[in-house]
Amino acid sequence: MNREDSQSMLNAVATARSRQPAVRYEMIEAIRNGEKTKPVVHNEIHQQEAVIDIDQFALWYSAAQAIHDVSMKIPRGAVTALIGPSGCGKSTLLRSINRMNDLVDGVRVEGEIHLNGSPIYAPSVDVIGLRKRLGMVFQKPNPFPMSIFENVVYPLRIDGERRKSVLAEACEKSLRSAAIWDEVKDRLKESALGLSGGQQQRLCIARAVVADPEVLLLDEPCSALDPVATIKIEELITEISSRYTVLIVTHNMQQAARVSDYTALMYLGRLVEYGTTGMIFQNPKLLETEHYVSGRFG
Ligand SMILES: Nc1ncnc2c1ncn2[C@@H]1O[C@H](COP(=O)(O)OP(=O)(O)OP(=O)(O)O)[C@@H](O)[C@H]1O
Ligand SMILES: [Mg+2]
Numbered sequence: 264m265n266r267e268d269s270q271s272m273l274n275a276v277a278t279a280r281s282r283q284p285a286v287r288y289e290m291i292e293a294i295r296n297g298e299k300t301k302p303v304v305h306n307e308i309h310q311q312e313a314v315i316d317i318d319q320f321a322l323w324y325s326a327a328q329a330i331h332d333v334s335m336k337i338p339r340g341a342v343t344a345l346i347g348p349s350g351c352g353k354s355t356l357l358r359s360i361n362r363m364n365d366l367v368d369g370v371r372v373e374g375e376i377h378l379n380g381s382p383i384y385a386p387s388v389d390v391i392g393l394r395k396r397l398g399m400v401f402q403k404p405n406p407f408p409m410s411i412f413e414n415v416v417y418p419l420r421i422d423g424e425r426r427k428s429v430l431a432e433a434c435e436k437s438l439r440s441a442a443i444w445d446e447v448k449d450r451l452k453e454s455a456l457g458l459s460g461g462q463q464q465r466l467c468i469a470r471a472v473v474a475d476p477e478v479l480l481l482d483e484p485c486s487a488l489d490p491v492a493t494i495k496i497e498e499l500i501t502e503i504s505s506r507y508t509v510l511i512v513t514h515n516m517q518q519a520a521r522v523s524d525y526t527a528l529m530y531l532g533r534l535v536e537y538g539t540t541g542m543i544f545q546n547p548k549l550l551e552t553e554h555y556v557s558g559r560f561g
Contacts, residue, residue, distance in 0.1 A: 328532060
């Protein structure tokens with residue numbers, strides 16, 4: 264093709280492109296413009312019994328608002344994934360559920376969150392007691408510098424449990440739940456810091472479930488792990504969800520698709536679309552959701 268022909272072809276492509284209707288993300292644009300938007304919540308969510316009920320919740324870090332009027336119910340006995348671009352408020356929302364944001368200076372909240380029917384922001388709430396009802400696991404494994412055994416039973420110890428047989432039984436049960444018992448049963452007295460990253464994260468999950476929480480909150484629990492350790496944690500999440508309600512933040516769309524039953528997409532502190540994972544990934548109602556989960560937006 265000579266230069267003139269190739270130029271005219273490029274021009275034709277450019278003209279055709281300019282004639283194509285621009286992709287419009289109506290909800291995203293409205294959110295960017297600071298408008299109050301109504302999220303698309305699928306009927307399947309309304310039909311579930313909620314263990315956590317987030318009701319018109321808003322949060323400010325000093326003057327900056329990070330969560331805007333979020334209402335969502337987290338179904339009992341299932342895995343719900345929170346997805347959305349970096350900075351959209353996923354971790355903030357997760358940390359609002361165990362009131363960890365209370366520890367940040369200048370935080371103010373509006374609205375309410377109920378855990379199994381009880382309001383968690385009511386003035387009478389004992390925050391330490393509330394946190395015992397929720398197990399939390401973070402991005403980076405954070406074992407304490409003590410033995411494997413002491414790491415797991417730590418929440419029971421600070422609760423005053425001293426009976427050796429009770430602690431030993433709880434330790435084994437939790438380590439089995441976290442699918443790491445066989446790997447550590449002969450080295451319970453050794454330091455937890457000697458475990459691999461993936462083992463440390465499973466240990467943290469064991470510690471998070473030892474006091475039988477009502478909900479397990481996981482904030483990108485695999486992002487510091489290699490693919491093999493990631494698969495192990497994903498299998499563990501699936502297994503554990505028969506006993507616990509799990510709320511997981513993840514950046515990884517395949518992971519959300521693999522482990523969760525329900526998925527919620529957030530954007531700039533607002534809920535965008537929320538439904539079964541099957542619907543969100545295969546038949547979402549919003550174009551922005553379709554494009555986000557397929558990596559074309561965000
Ligand atoms: N401790 C804090 N103090 C002030 N602002 C904060 C604090 N933590 C988060 N923010 C802000 O709140 C907003 C939401 O942050 P958050 O960490 O909840 O997002 P995220 O969705 O978890 O992002 P990522 O995917 O990157 O982890 C961001 O604008 C962030 O800068
Ligand atoms: Mg985060």
